[in-house]
Amino acid sequence: MAEKILSIFIDESGDFGTYDYHAPNYYVAIIMHEQKNNIEANIKNLNEHIYYLGYEVHAIHTGPIIRRESFYRNDIREKRKALFNALYHFTRKLDIHYICPKIRKIECRNTEQDSLKMEGKLSKAIADELKLHYSYISGFDKVIVYYDNGQMELNKILVSVFNTIFTNVEFRKIKPVDYKLSQVADLICTMELLKDKADRNDFSVSELEFFGTPRDFKKNIYKNIVKKHL
Numbered sequence: 001m002a003e004k005i006l007s008i009f010i011d012e013s014g015d016f017g018t019y020d021y022h023a024p025n026y027y028v029a030i031i032m033h034e035q036k037n038n039i040e041a042n043i044k045n046l047n048e049h050i051y052y053l054g055y056e057v058h059a060i061h062t063g064p065i066i067r068r069e070s071f072y073r074n075d076i077r078e079k080r081k082a083l084f085n086a087l088y089h090f091t092r093k094l095d096i097h098y099i100c101p102k103i104r105k106i107e108c109r110n111t112e113q114d115s116l117k118m119e120g121k122l123s124k125a126i127a128d129e130l131k132l133h134y135s136y137i138s139g140f141d142k143v144i145v146y147y148d149n150g151q152m153e154l155n156k157i158l159v160s161v162f163n164t165i166f167t168n169v170e171f172r173k174i175k176p177v178d179y180k181l182s183q184v185a186d187l188i189c190t191m192e193l194l195k196d197k198a199d200r201n202d203f204s205v206s207e208l209e210f211f212g213t214p215r216d217f218k219k220n221i222y223k224n225i226v227k228k229h230l
Contacts, residue, residue: 011185059176
């Protein structure tokens with residue numbers, strides 16, 4: 001019998017720096033894909049769409065697409081939106097699940113050891129979410145966690161938490177450009193962040209231009225993403 005393997009892709013939104021009211025939360029998207037579900041055709045279609053839009057091979061970063069930053073700073077909104085839609089519909093069609101633990105950074109401020117307090121709260125938030133789905137995750141022969149080690153604090157937390165809860169975990173450092181599901185994790189992090197901003201009616205000008213009103217975003221975009229929540 002073939003080995004049952006669960007791939008887990010990680011991305012984060014936020015940092016371990018001091019509290020900033022513009023970015024009040026820290027998010028960790030945890031994407032789960034059962035390797036028995038082949039997504040090669042989906043990836044091929046996405047790559048063809050990206051090439052058709054005139055983009056070279058690169059890791060798609062959702063936040064900069066919306067804000068017209070970095071690689072996308074010279075691209076008009078219609079082109080950026082077409083690239084966003086390509087990744088969004090790729091994600092929508094996949095047989096995947098996700099969870100997205102988050103913490104409020106304001107709860108970690110004004111202490112002598114803000115970063116340590118944040119690490120503790122984030123460890124607990126991730127562990128609590130994983131324990132809720134222990135029966136599902138532990139049902140696999142092997143769990144492979146893919147992360148780019150972008151933040152060493154988060155990397156240490158992931159290794160500690162996963163190895164404490166599960167006995168069959170393997171970690172792999174990756175480059176997001178090589179894994180579309182890593183880019184999906186980036187997308188979902190941004191979608192969860194924007195959902196919270198929509199709830200606060202706190203969209204920026206660039207977000208309003210890209211998605212319309214917060215209500216439009218939740219009705220037209222987020223509702224299809226949250227269906228993937230485990």
